Amino acid sequence: MSSQPVPADLQRRLRKVCSSCSLLELCLPMGLEREDVEQLDELVTPQGPLRAGEHLYRVGDDFKALYAVRSGYLKTYIIDSAGREQVLGFHLPGELVGLDAIYPARHQCNAVALDTATVCRMPYEQLADLAAKIPSLQRQMFRLLSKDIHIGQILSGDFTAEERVSSFLLGMSTRLRQRGYSATHFRLAMPRRDIANYLRLATETVSRVFKRFQDEGLIEVERREVQLLDVPGLQRLCRAVPD
Amino acid sequence: MHQSVTFDAELLRAYDISGPRYTSYPPATQFTEAFGEADYRAAADASNDDPIPRPLSLYVHVPFCTSPCFYCGCTRIITRDPLKGRIYLDHLLHEIELQARLFDPDRVVDQLHLGGGTPTFLSNEQLAELLAGMRKHFRLRNDEGREFSIEIDPRTVDEQRMQQLADLGFNRVSLGVQDFDPVVQQAVNRIQGVEETLGVMQAARRAGISSINLDLIYGLPFQSLEGFSRTLETVIEARPERLAVYSYAHLPRMFKAQRQIDERTLPSPETKLALLELAITMLTAAGYIYIGMDHFALPDDELVLAQRRGDLQRNFQGYSTRAECDMIGLGMSSIGKVGDTYSQNIKELGKYQAALAEGRLPVVRGLRLNEDDRLRRAVIQQLMCHGELDYVAVGERWQIDFRSYFADALSRLRRLADDGLVELAEDRLTVTPRGRLLLRVVAMCFDRYQRAFPEMSERFSRVI
Numbered sequence: 001m002s003s004q005p006v007p008a009d010l011q012r013r014l015r016k017v018c019s020s021c022s023l024l025e026l027c028l029p030m031g032l033e034r035e036d037v038e039q040l041d042e043l044v045t046p047q048g049p050l051r052a053g054e055h056l057y058r059v060g061d062d063f064k065a066l067y068a069v070r071s072g073y074l075k076t077y078i079i080d081s082a083g084r085e086q087v088l089g090f091h092l093p094g095e096l097v098g099l100d101a102i103y104p105a106r107h108q109c110n111a112v113a114l115d116t117a118t119v120c121r122m123p124y125e126q127l128a129d130l131a132a133k134i135p136s137l138q139r140q141m142f143r144l145l146s147k148d149i150h151i152g153q154i155l156s157g158d159f160t161a162e163e164r165v166s167s168f169l170l171g172m173s174t175r176l177r178q179r180g181y182s183a184t185h186f187r188l189a190m191p192r193r194d195i196a197n198y199l200r201l202a203t204e205t206v207s208r209v210f211k212r213f214q215d216e217g218l219i220e221v222e223r224r225e226v227q228l229l230d231v232p233g234l235q236r237l238c239r240a241v242p243d
Numbered sequence: 244m245h246q247s248v249t250f251d252a253e254l255l256r257a258y259d260i261s262g263p264r265y266t267s268y269p270p271a272t273q274f275t276e277a278f279g280e281a282d283y284r285a286a287a288d289a290s291n292d293d294p295i296p297r298p299l300s301l302y303v304h305v306p307f308c309t310s311p312c313f314y315c316g317c318t319r320i321i322t323r324d325p326l327k328g329r330i331y332l333d334h335l336l337h338e339i340e341l342q343a344r345l346f347d348p349d350r351v352v353d354q355l356h357l358g359g360g361t362p363t364f365l366s367n368e369q370l371a372e373l374l375a376g377m378r379k380h381f382r383l384r385n386d387e388g389r390e391f392s393i394e395i396d397p398r399t400v401d402e403q404r405m406q407q408l409a410d411l412g413f414n415r416v417s418l419g420v421q422d423f424d425p426v427v428q429q430a431v432n433r434i435q436g437v438e439e440t441l442g443v444m445q446a447a448r449r450a451g452i453s454s455i456n457l458d459l460i461y462g463l464p465f466q467s468l469e470g471f472s473r474t475l476e477t478v479i480e481a482r483p484e485r486l487a488v489y490s491y492a493h494l495p496r497m498f499k500a501q502r503q504i505d506e507r508t509l510p511s512p513e514t515k516l517a518l519l520e521l522a523i524t525m526l527t528a529a530g531y532i533y534i535g536m537d538h539f540a541l542p543d544d545e546l547v548l549a550q551r552r553g554d555l556q557r558n559f560q561g562y563s564t565r566a567e568c569d570m571i572g573l574g575m576s577s578i579g580k581v582g583d584t585y586s587q588n589i590k591e592l593g594k595y596q597a598a599l600a601e602g603r604l605p606v607v608r609g610l611r612l613n614e615d616d617r618l619r620r621a622v623i624q625q626l627m628c629h630g631e632l633d634y635v636a637v638g639e640r641w642q643i644d645f646r647s648y649f650a651d652a653l654s655r656l657r658r659l660a661d662d663g664l665v666e667l668a669e670d671r672l673t674v675t676p677r678g679r680l681l682l683r684v685v686a687m688c689f690d691r692y693q694r695a696f697p698e699m700s701e702r703f704s705r706v707i
Contacts, residue, residue, distance in 0.1 A: 192291075192294050203347065206294065207294060210294040221294050224293055
């Protein structure tokens, strides 16, 4: 962790971290009353930037806080007992990481920036106290935990490469649209080997499927830029995959 | 776009200024030693990360020649010592192995080019060893879609050698001719008979080589309209798929071999222009299509079809029909293009081999393109390949307002429009048939470095 402690005067100016944030309705404060958000402002501090490849936390680090991505992308992963990397997820602005560390009070995975990223730090003890006082905050935390578990279920299903890749692209599309970005034209921040690893496919299989989708006119790919040309076509391909 | 071309001597004289050939943008003169091996490794690594990584293209430089052609400006070494070739090959094989480690093994080599020097300085056994080394470490494409070419000195290849080259996987050859006029050949120290050359072409066809390119040069010592027209007649008769007609650039201060040429024997500027006109007139009358810069091709050649479709590419060898590849430069002085970088290997044989002996990649200079470079590269490539620009399409692709971003370029283009090189409409630029021989001048208007370093223009050859 490279970030310096924030001076007190700056901290006061940054107090409105949540109230003034454009991701308010996607992140932890979703559905909260204005005065409740202001209480969150009191405990959330911005942190970063992390450079590409820089870690936010590593397996075994003491669990002190949850983090929300503020800008950029994070990747979470573990190294399995055979020494292989296993990608757990990609996290966009407004999404939380660290939820899996609550019970053992130690981080269960590594979180690394895929490109330049900033995060919001939410000290867990204070957050838990606040959630006990604000029922809607508690509900939102349960929702986020539940969503985290659900993602794992999709990946463990028995799906074809086409189903996995189309579902991945549509998932990115939805998440980006929710954040006010284009749902049909975006840049993939993650290298293809991370996509392959995350989807439990061979790297060349991912490229072969992307290529096939391109040849079939479903997408157009130029370097890391992807354009979805036929969203209904992609939806048909992955109708077996639950949303 | 216009695939026709009009020769306008007055215009060509007026615009006979120095400029880059835009086989790369920014031109190689912008490469810097601040870019080194670590930067190259990082670029190669990142190039594996795209969802669909680009196919690979290998360029291999074989620098040796047994005798010097006096016009030559290539990086080469004159020797008859086969041991030099042997030692070089060993280092080259090592470099291939080091380079291959940087690229994911599922990336296919679509394109392979052996240039020189004289690649056929190496024996066929050595060339087979080179190809085997490449096959061992890279995944070389095997089907008809591959584009594996080799530059051939017709004086070094017979029927049997040609068949062996085809068996090694080469399906394209490029032959140096320059001029068949014996007086010219004598003056440039390259004696090469008509029968010999045509025999090699026939051998290539019999061996199943699908595309033959011939190189001609105009502006050589003692070159005359009569002599060059006989050369052109012979060449047209032989009907190679592609032809390159290069202008001889006499730069004796830069290229030592050129000091052997007596300047007084060079054709006058008027004759030189007339030679170019002759080549264009005869080739187009014979059915060849002018692609751009120095290149002509038969109407059913891929280059012509790609230009009509709008997906022609410019590369270090001229023009290509391939989707953009990551190009790996192998051998001394070779230039690579990986991701948004260019890189060049050490130009001196000893230092090149020493670097590899230490297990280092011999990258000595290069460049990482910024956003502005990438945009200008795309614009210049579009002009060099297709002779027209759609401002709206460029603006959308690069998220710019074309007219304000390129206000400087557009104001410079106005003079070119007045002179009839280009037509400027509200939202597009079209190079006219008269302007097609001056593509470089049009492209120079978009070249940021032309403005920043005007004194550098001395280092480029003349436009014509």
